[in-house]
Amino acid sequence: MSLPSLSRIPAPPDAILGLAEAFKADPRTGKINLSSGVFVDATGQTPVLSTVIEAERRLADAAGSKLYRPIDGEVAYRELVRALALGQDHEAITSGRALATQTPGGTGGLRVGADLLRQTGAGGTLWMSEPTWPNHPQLFLAAGFKIRTYPYTDATGRRIDEAALLAALDGASPGDVVLLHGACHNPTGVDPSPDLWKQIGDVIEERRLLPLVDLAYQGFGDGLDEDAAGLRELVRPGAELLVSTSFSKTFSLYAERVGAMIVIAGTAADAAAAQSHVKVAIRVNYSNPPAHGADVVRTILADPELRARWEVELAGMRDRIKDNRRALVAALEARSIPGDWDAIATQRGMFALLGLTTQQVARLKDEHGVYVVGRGRINVAGFTAANLDLFADALAEVLATS
Numbered sequence: 103m104s105l106p107s108l109s110r111i112p113a114p115p116d117a118i119l120g121l122a123e124a125f126k127a128d129p130r131t132g133k134i135n136l137s138s139g140v141f142v143d144a145t146g147q148t149p150v151l152s153t154v155i156e157a158e159r160r161l162a163d164a165a166g167s168k169l170y171r172p173i174d175g176e177v178a179y180r181e182l183v184r185a186l187a188l189g190q191d192h193e194a195i196t197s198g199r200a201l202a203t204q205t206p207g208g209t210g211g212l213r214v215g216a217d218l219l220r221q222t223g224a225g226g227t228l229w230m231s232e233p234t235w236p237n238h239p240q241l242f243l244a245a246g247f248k249i250r251t252y253p254y255t256d257a258t259g260r261r262i263d264e265a266a267l268l269a270a271l272d273g274a275s276p277g278d279v280v281l282l283h284g285a286c287h288n289p290t291g292v293d294p295s296p297d298l299w300k301q302i303g304d305v306i307e308e309r310r311l312l313p314l315v316d317l318a319y320q321g322f323g324d325g326l327d328e329d330a331a332g333l334r335e336l337v338r339p340g341a342e343l344l345v346s347t348s349f350s351k352t353f354s355l356y357a358e359r360v361g362a363m364i365v366i367a368g369t370a371a372d373a374a375a376a377q378s379h380v381k382v383a384i385r386v387n388y389s390n391p392p393a394h395g396a397d398v399v400r401t402i403l404a405d406p407e408l409r410a411r412w413e414v415e416l417a418g419m420r421d422r423i424k425d426n427r428r429a430l431v432a433a434l435e436a437r438s439i440p441g442d443w444d445a446i447a448t449q450r451g452m453f454a455l456l457g458l459t460t461q462q463v464a465r466l467k468d469e470h471g472v473y474v475v476g477r478g479r480i481n482v483a484g485f486t487a488a489n490l491d492l493f494a495d496a497l498a499e500v501l502a503t504s
């Protein structure tokens with residue numbers, strides 16, 4: 103016997119992680135990596151948060167056990183992350199119709215949610231924004247969904263085309279799943295206004311669609327509650343939806359793979375039944391979750407003093423991103439680079455989309471050692487005093503000569 107013949111044909115590298123590998127192998131000094139969605143500080147490092155170090159010290163002192171964890175995670179963790187996403191006293195929590203599951207990162211949360219839906223007979227169509235995080239289409243295709251897209255920004259790439267977005271959702275069929283970025287849209291950095299969230303909620307209700315909210319950056323935009331406001335707009339009385347959250351970025355726990363998937367059903371009984379299917383989906387996939395990252399997040403969220411310190415660390419990351427946005431716009435305007443850059447200063451989260459051609463993106467990499475994704479998605483957190491001017495010079499040169 104031999105391996106299947108297709109296994110002999112190499113798969114294309116991952117759109118984002120593949121670039122990170124190419125960056126690592128690039129021998130040039132002065133190269134700049136703006137491709138990966140990781141936060142870096144002013145020195146270009148991604149440090150472990152001080153609250154994470156403190157939580158890890160406490161966990162080591164407590165010397166717990168390495169026994170298997172429950173399939174859907176420890177109750178304390180599940181309750182804390184549910185409150186973080188929905189708000190402490192939300193009706194969906196007090197009524198018991200929202201139940202959280204620990205998952206390996208936000209990617210794991212999305213996949214567990216997708217498996218739950220496919221396993222229990224969801225209509226096979228899922229709508230996602232165009233553009234979106236490149237892992238979205240391949241993840242939901244792998245889970246067996248047919249993908250449809252709804253338009254997101256207008257031609258400038260700086261504002262949501264509200265009419266086009268709403269019209270597309272209005273054309274969806276009852277039972278279709280609608281994937282929405284909870285905050286800090288990846289890759290555009292452009293989020294719906296409160297009024298647009300309300301209109302999206304209305305279309306979802308009228309068309310009887312099922313929202314799946316991907317909340318991977320809660321706290322990176324405007325604040326913990328502010329960034330969950332869109333999601334909470336959708337959690338109307340009796341409304342059903344799924345939420346995937348990630349703590350990779352907001353606790354800087356990338357490698358620990360920690361996140362959650364929240365099922366919000368119409369009633370507590372329906373939520374409990376759905377949760378039993380969630381456990382089946384997990385059991386046949388990775389059986390039960392890794393412990394460490396969730397223990398760290400639980401330790402921080404459960405302790406008022408540690409939690410307050412974490413919120414300060416989170417605000418520090420958020421403020422640095424906002425400062426970088428303003429510095430980027432100033433650097434582009436100082437070089438009189440033609441374009442509508444102003445809006446980048448007020449967008450949310452780590453990403454901005456420059457709207458470049460494939461050729462311009464290739465030239466940035468080949469001629470300047472500047473790594474950006476797709477149509478020029480940049481990680482704004484990646485700028486430091488050492489690389490911002492180099493980047494702006496490179497962009498100015500490429501745009502002036504193409």
Ligand SMILES: Cc1ncc(COP(=O)(O)O)c(C=O)c1O
Nearest residue numbers: 139207208209235288318348350
């Ligand atoms: C929009 C979006 N969703 C989900 C994720 C998944 O994050 P992770 O699986 O690393 O927790 C990411 C990470 O980049 C993301 O950008």
